[in-house]
Amino acid sequence: MAMCSTFCPRIPHYSFLGATPAIRSISPSSPFRLSVRALSSPAQSSSSSSSPAKEIPGRIGFLGLGIMGTPMAHNLIKAGCDVTVWNRTKSKCDPLISLGAQYKSSPEEVAATCDVTFAMLADPESAVDVACGKHGAANGMSSGKGYVDVSTVDGATSKFISGRIQGTGALFLEAPVSGSKKPAEDGQLIFLTAGDKALYEMVAPFLDIMGKSKFYLGDVGNGAAMKLVVNMIMGSMMASFSEGLLLSEKVGLDPNILVEVVSQGAISAPMYSVKGPSMVRSQYPAAFPLKHQQKDLRLALGLAESVSQSTPIAAAANEMYKVAKSHGLSDQDFSAVIEALKAKQ
Known part of the structure; x- marks a missing residue:
């Protein structure tokens, strides 16, 4: 032992x-x-x-x-x-x-x-x-x-x-x-x-x-609040990144090159370079399940409401994750939120 x-x-x-x-x-x-x-x-x-x-x-x-x-x-x-x-x-x-x-x-x-x-x-x-x-x-x-x-x-x-x-x-x-x-x-x-x-x-x-x-x-409570703020930002970032990937493809650009461009610029984030290639292939191996990201956004919105802080971007992102859940993607990685946008198209 x-x-x-x-x-x-x-x-x-x-x-x-x-x-x-x-x-x-x-x-x-x-x-x-x-x-x-x-x-x-x-x-x-x-x-x-x-x-x-x-x-x-x-x-x-x-x-x-x-x-x-x-x-x-x-x-x-x-x-x-x-x-x-x-x-x-x-x-x-x-x-x-x-x-x-x-x-x-x-x-x-x-x-x-x-x-x-x-x-x-x-x-x-x-x-x-x-x-x-x-x-x-x-x-x-x-x-x-x-x-x-x-x-x-x-x-x-x-x-x-x-x-x-x-x-x-x-x-x-x-x-x-x-x-x-x-x-x-x-x-x-x-x-x-x-x-x-x-x-x-x-x-x-x-x-x-x-x-x-x-x-x-x-x-006690400060650690929970910090985590919810961090995950609120992350969820919103992933939703916006999903929009960008689909828009690039729609106008005839290679989304793989978009991932490379983003990874070398001021908005570079490890999340984009790690998740991007799989998202382009419509593959979402779960590292952080989508249902947990949506749960954290819901809790973060509740935290914001408790102090009368407006969070329109996070609120919109939350709706995207809810749509993705309704399509049976709860247990996929949270990057599967891109499928909510595909469903709307």
Whole structure:
């Protein structure tokens, strides 16, 4: 079994992070925590050798093994962490179990046996059910534990879950991610965190395993808001890009050349160069399902309404995604929104 501790002869391998933490000792305050220096660059390590050691959790839970959750949990296991997993469909856990993960039959059991539990769920309803339902994680939480929700939900949902978790004496951090399937696989996600600062500092080494950067944004709700704003922009960009591809083709231009032109200009974005060629071929392998993009646009529009902010472009984009969903494209990549425009033609 792989562990982030000296309980296992296999030492966690962090060389791909550009740093190797110094394992100091097992903390006497808890049988499941270690006293470990924070991950840092070699230069930082040499200049802060006298800084106090920080504890990081020894047992990590992961709830939700979909397109994003599976590679995130896989990267934790690959780094040598002791990971316990749960998913509604148990078969999705099997590949991770084969790599050394443990399995529990409910979120409650995972939370009860782990120091910190991460959750990556598809929507607010699932996030609430997994955290607060009959056998939800909150039932297994207690003082000294932490719950990190990396799902994309609205601020009200995040605050509700936070209240239930904190009511058990445990710590809560919202940490929605910016990035899709490939960044999740490559450990290149961006974490937008808010909530308990002590928990943020405690899980920072694990966020560094799964991502390339992290932001601490203060009170619970700020992380959710930042993620919704980012995805609102992304959804609108994809809708506009779809219009451009179809217009170029309609006037006799090669849309493949349009993708090249865009990728070399001021409006260049990785999303265009990655998605464009497949869109020209009408292929939409799911990296970020269209139904989730539409959900995020809906939540972002609700956020804008709550502060009386006009968002006409995002509102129009949302209608395009709704049309694409009505054509059975919910589980295709969000770039399939281009098919909504083709349908209108």
